[in-house]
Amino acid sequence: MKYLRLILRNALRNKLRTGLTVGGTAFLMFVLLFISTALTEMEAWEGEAAKHDRIAIQHSSGLANPLPIELENFLRGEEVSRHGHQLQKMNWFGGWWQDRSNWFANLAVDHPIHRELWSEQKIPDDVQARWAEVKSGAIVGKALAEKFGWKVGQRISLLSNLYSCVPELEIVGYFTVPSDIRQEQQLFFRWDYLDELMNGRKIVGTYWMSARSAADVPKLKEIIDGHTRNSSDPTETVTEKEFAAQFMAMMGNIKGVVFFIVVGVMLIMTLMTANTVAMSARERVTEVAVLRTLGFTQGKILFLILTEGLLLSLVGLLVPLSGALLLFNVWKVSPNPQWFPYFFIEPGTIVLAAGVALVSGLLAASIPAWLSARRKIVDGLRQVV
Amino acid sequence: MAIPLKYNARSMWVRWISTIMVIVVIAGVTTILIFWTAMGTGLEKTLVGTGHPLNLIVLRPRQTETTSAIDRAQATDIAALEGIQKDARGEPLASFELVAVAGHLMVNGKKSNLAVRGIGPRSLELRDGLHLTAGRWPNPGLGELAAGKGAQRRFKELNVGDRPFIRGRQWTVVGSFEAGGQAYESEVWGDIEDLKTQFKRDYSTVIVRARDANSMDNIIRLIAADKRLQLEARPHAEYYRSQNQSGEMMKGIGFMIGIVMAIGALFGAANMMYAAVASRKREIATLRVLGFGRLAIGFSFILESAFVGFCGGVLGAIVSRIFIDGITSGTANWETFTDLSFNFRVTPELMVSGVIMAVFVGALGGLFPAWRASRTTIAHALRGL
Numbered sequence: 001m002k003y004l005r006l007i008l009r010n011a012l013r014n015k016l017r018t019g020l021t022v023g024g025t026a027f028l029m030f031v032l033l034f035i036s037t038a039l040t041e042m043e044a045w046e047g048e049a050a051k052h053d054r055i056a057i058q059h060s061s062g063l064a065n066p067l068p069i070e071l072e073n074f075l076r077g078e079e080v081s082r083h084g085h086q087l088q089k090m091n092w093f094g095g096w097w098q099d100r101s102n103w104f105a106n107l108a109v110d111h112p113i114h115r116e117l118w119s120e121q122k123i124p125d126d127v128q129a130r131w132a133e134v135k136s137g138a139i140v141g142k143a144l145a146e147k148f149g150w151k152v153g154q155r156i157s158l159l160s161n162l163y164s165c166v167p168e169l170e171i172v173g174y175f176t177v178p179s180d181i182r183q184e185q186q187l188f189f190r191w192d193y194l195d196e197l198m199n200g201r202k203i204v205g206t207y208w209m210s211a212r213s214a215a216d217v218p219k220l221k222e223i224i225d226g227h228t229r230n231s232s233d234p235t236e237t238v239t240e241k242e243f244a245a246q247f248m249a250m251m252g253n254i255k256g257v258v259f260f261i262v263v264g265v266m267l268i269m270t271l272m273t274a275n276t277v278a279m280s281a282r283e284r285v286t287e288v289a290v291l292r293t294l295g296f297t298q299g300k301i302l303f304l305i306l307t308e309g310l311l312l313s314l315v316g317l318l319v320p321l322s323g324a325l326l327l328f329n330v331w332k333v334s335p336n337p338q339w340f341p342y343f344f345i346e347p348g349t350i351v352l353a354a355g356v357a358l359v360s361g362l363l364a365a366s367i368p369a370w371l372s373a374r375r376k377i378v379d380g381l382r383q384v385v
Numbered sequence: 386m387a388i389p390l391k392y393n394a395r396s397m398w399v400r401w402i403s404t405i406m407v408i409v410v411i412a413g414v415t416t417i418l419i420f421w422t423a424m425g426t427g428l429e430k431t432l433v434g435t436g437h438p439l440n441l442i443v444l445r446p447r448q449t450e451t452t453s454a455i456d457r458a459q460a461t462d463i464a465a466l467e468g469i470q471k472d473a474r475g476e477p478l479a480s481f482e483l484v485a486v487a488g489h490l491m492v493n494g495k496k497s498n499l500a501v502r503g504i505g506p507r508s509l510e511l512r513d514g515l516h517l518t519a520g521r522w523p524n525p526g527l528g529e530l531a532a533g534k535g536a537q538r539r540f541k542e543l544n545v546g547d548r549p550f551i552r553g554r555q556w557t558v559v560g561s562f563e564a565g566g567q568a569y570e571s572e573v574w575g576d577i578e579d580l581k582t583q584f585k586r587d588y589s590t591v592i593v594r595a596r597d598a599n600s601m602d603n604i605i606r607l608i609a610a611d612k613r614l615q616l617e618a619r620p621h622a623e624y625y626r627s628q629n630q631s632g633e634m635m636k637g638i639g640f641m642i643g644i645v646m647a648i649g650a651l652f653g654a655a656n657m658m659y660a661a662v663a664s665r666k667r668e669i670a671t672l673r674v675l676g677f678g679r680l681a682i683g684f685s686f687i688l689e690s691a692f693v694g695f696c697g698g699v700l701g702a703i704v705s706r707i708f709i710d711g712i713t714s715g716t717a718n719w720e721t722f723t724d725l726s727f728n729f730r731v732t733p734e735l736m737v738s739g740v741i742m743a744v745f746v747g748a749l750g751g752l753f754p755a756w757r758a759s760r761t762t763i764a765h766a767l768r769g770l
Binding site for chain 2: 016017020021023024025026027028030031034035038059060061062063064065159160161162163164232233234236246247249250251252253257260261264265267268271272274275276278279335336339
């Protein structure tokens with residue numbers, strides 16, 4: 001610690017150079033934070049989904065294939081009920097409001113059981129009661145309602161590219177999701193209303209239910225998938241986490257892309273910092289020799305220069321990090337509101353960025369530091385800079 | 386009078402470590418920019434290049450081939466419309482098709498949605514650029530499939546001779562085809578009646594070839610006016626172009642990332658040039674004494690910096706061309722939820738724009754240092770030692 005002043009003085013000796021280096025790495029670090037956050041945002045649902053013991057029953061040929069209504073009786077039957085309860089039909093409506101760019105998550109669900117099954121969604125009693133009364137009623141996440149400026153009692157109609165009908169919904173109230181505001185970007189309306197619009201064709205997208213305990217999940221999979229195996233519509237029963245993960249799998253190799261960018265950015269940052277540290281070390285050859293004469297060991301010189309490199313990359317981390325936190329987490333700016341309603345930087349991303357800063361700072365300073373520390377005192381003193 | 390370029394070349398050579406570092410930094414930034422854009426371009430080429438200019442696709446309003454439904458009577462009515470091209474025997478060029486979605490195992494062990502197209506006798510005639518690379522086209526009634534090149538790359542069990550299990554029955558792959566990069570390459574094709582039975586669906590679209598541009602408009606109007614049909618006709622090419630959401634988003638994000646990273650690299654270039662100017666103060670003064678003007682000196686430094694940028698850009702473009710061009714990947718088409726296989730495309734235009742960006746980064750980075758150099762007064766600089 002007692003060398004901090006010396007290190008600081010060295011780092012700030014050429015303020016323009018230090019400023020340009022920190023500025024350059026800061027912009028690159030911002031890109032790194034941005035890319036990693038895009039990934040964590042896409043994976044956010046998986047993390048939330050893992051907290052619950054809910055399962056989804058979908059068609060084994062994929063979500064585009066509807067399930068038969070007859071399955072409902074079986075799922076309510078004694079065999080399944082022993083391991084799971086709170087059965088709900090849920091259809092992804094895939095609609096938008098007024099314009100295609102106002103696309104958001106909207107689903108038709110069995111409303112009576114909704115509040116118990118999705119217990120993290122806080123639905124006030126009066127809203128739930130009103131929903132039971134109004135067949136065309138819809139409940140809306142508070143954040144979504146604010147986004148579109150919807151009021152309770154307002155009527156909205158949804159257009160979809162999956163269904164040819166046009167539901168005209170009355171907003172009966174809001175729900176909140178204190179544990180994850182992202183989940184508030186949804187609208188739920190009644191499955192029986194959708195079915196009425198579809199002339200009672202009883203199309204079911206997925207069935208959802210709660211396992212009675214985590215241990216019941218594999219049993220439910222076995223019972224349900226076993227029951228439908230030889231029917232014309234075999235099912236695939238998955239946990240909520242697996243359900244969420246299949247969308248990431250559909251996106252393709254996002255992790256590979258992010259990894260490529262992170263490694264690339266790290267290399268570029270390292271080179272930029274290395275250039276600066278090398279330049280400043282070259283100017284200080286005589287000084288280092290003098291320090292050595294005064295009794296500074298090689299190790300100490302190594303330490304001084306390494307710390308300087310670290311300091312540079314640390315500032316290069318803190319500046320964009322605080323900027324990005326302010327921009328995305330506090331002001332809730334999103335680079336693409338349709339794909340990312342929120343763009344929150346997660347703790348894991350900060351750890352990743354700090355790791356990259358640490359490694360690139362150390363790597364960048366290592367060669368100049370090593371060369372400076374190893375140079376013989378006489379050589380250093382002899383050199384005219 | 387201009388300063389000879391030889392002066393710049395030799396100066397760069399003197400501090401080659403620093404020069405090379407900046408070149409690599411700029412090359413890295415160029416590569417990452419090209420990477421993103423190549424991904425967007427590749428995706429765009431599969432969708433934007435698909436569809437014959439005189440083809441129309443008829444489907445339910447707002448819907449896609451995977452969700453639309455048309456019954457035989459409607460389809461027959463459409464085929465009888467005025468303005469559709471006729472073959473030698475006077476039969477209209479119209480094809481009734483169905484695209485179904487099947488969850489299928491990918492090569493990477495995950496599951497994604499495979500598009501399965503049911504084709505009729507006219508399907509091939511209505512499309513350009515399709516040809517078999519192995520085997521033959523499927524025959525009706527036998528559960529035979531032909532797989533596109535892209536689908537084969539992404540999914541398991543789609544090679545000729547394989548017997549994949551899709552939607553409740555075993556099929557036989559009897560052929561594989563190419564479509565010159567069109568979206569069809571990501572699909573598997575089977576007989577329309579086989580598919581209708583197995584997927585329990587109607588036709589989903591009718592594809593027709595108009596006689597000319599005028600009849601095209603006319604058919605669109607006729608179908609829109611027929612209230613009984615409740616269908617719409619869209620130019621086939623436009624239908625595919627409108628599905629390019631992921632490509633647009635990737636290009637948008639790539640552009641943002643590119644700008645931020647370019648600013649970072651600009652700082653790096655400026656840093657290098659400031660150091661160069663500082664170490665060449667005496668030389669600059671000497672040049673002034675020799676009679677070179679301020680402008681000539683400023684220009685010389687900008688040129689030097691731009692050249693470093695150029696080298697970085699060329700290096701980045703070459704690296705991208707070698708390592709990024711042709712990478713095969715895939716992502717979901719979010720309109721149809723089916724997997725779309727694409728190749729990264731590093732086109733010559735993309736390489737040129739990468740180099741232009743790099744030259745800009747270099748020139749802009751050299752701007753302020755050059756200004757400083759041009760402002761150096763003779764007396765001050767010569768005294769500097």
